[in-house]
Amino acid sequence: MEITIDQIKAARALLDWTQDDLATTSGLSKASIQNYEIKKTEPNSTSLYKIIDAFATHGIEFIEEGVRRKTLKTKTYRGQRGLVDFMNLVYETARDNGGEFCVSNVDETIFTQHLGQQNDDEYTEKMKSLNTDYSFRILIKEGDMNFVASDYAEYKWIPSNDFHSVPFYVFGDNLAFLIFNEATTVHVINNPEIADAQRTQFNLAWNTAKDTDV
Numbered sequence: 001m002e003i004t005i006d007q008i009k010a011a012r013a014l015l016d017w018t019q020d021d022l023a024t025t026s027g028l029s030k031a032s033i034q035n036y037e038i039k040k041t042e043p044n045s046t047s048l049y050k051i052i053d054a055f056a057t058h059g060i061e062f063i064e065e066g067v068r069r070k071t072l073k074t075k076t077y078r079g080q081r082g083l084v085d086f087m088n089l090v091y092e093t094a095r096d097n098g099g100e101f102c103v104s105n106v107d108e109t110i111f112t113q114h115l116g117q118q119n120d121d122e123y124t125e126k127m128k129s130l131n132t133d134y135s136f137r138i139l140i141k142e143g144d145m146n147f148v149a150s151d152y153a154e155y156k157w158i159p160s161n162d163f164h165s166v167p168f169y170v171f172g173d174n175l176a177f178l179i180f181n182e183a184t185t186v187h188v189i190n191n192p193e194i195a196d197a198q199r200t201q202f203n204l205a206w207n208t209a210k211d212t213d214v
Contacts, residue, residue, distance in 0.1 A: 003048065003062045005037055011055045011067045026054035057193060073190040079183055083115050086176065086186045087123050091130075093172045098132040102170040102202040103153075104139040105163055108146040114184045120148070127152040139202070139209055147212065156209035170199045 012022055019037070023030040027050055035041040043051065052062060059070045077086045094101065112120045127136070128151045136153035140146075141163040147155050169176040173192040179185045189195075 026050040075188045077186040083184045094134045098134040101136040105167040108148045
């Protein structure tokens, strides 16, 4: 992607960044940034990529007419019907793209109550039938023996003190939070940087979690 010096300056202004800030975040030298902005030298493709990536990780994207802050794509699912639709989204992502699916803070008993036993059984059968290359890992409270998804997922235990009441799913470019009150609410954020950051945190927890021997 080609970007102009004016776009780089505009992006710095949006974040209130100095040339030092951009240099530090991109891994380039301040002298290089200065030379680019006074048009003494032109950045090569590698340097441009580093600059674009530095801004992207802080929510700035370059567009044809300039720069802008990225807007988060979010969607909310409500009630049992919404939870079914959300689980279908998870299934379709696994079916179409495969990849790494990370789930934490799930109490499967509560989950099944809200999803409905028939819907849960249908979802499980669909996941079991997939031939795509995907991994599905679930962190549950230590001592919980309800491994309802063990036909297609791997479980580990986390200490009770680290277990929270709000489950989250990371799949594809999505991060979802599930709130089980009287009415189920699922909030999904579609953003690759946020999903990758949460996936990294999940993997740290997974690596220290206890095996369930199941």
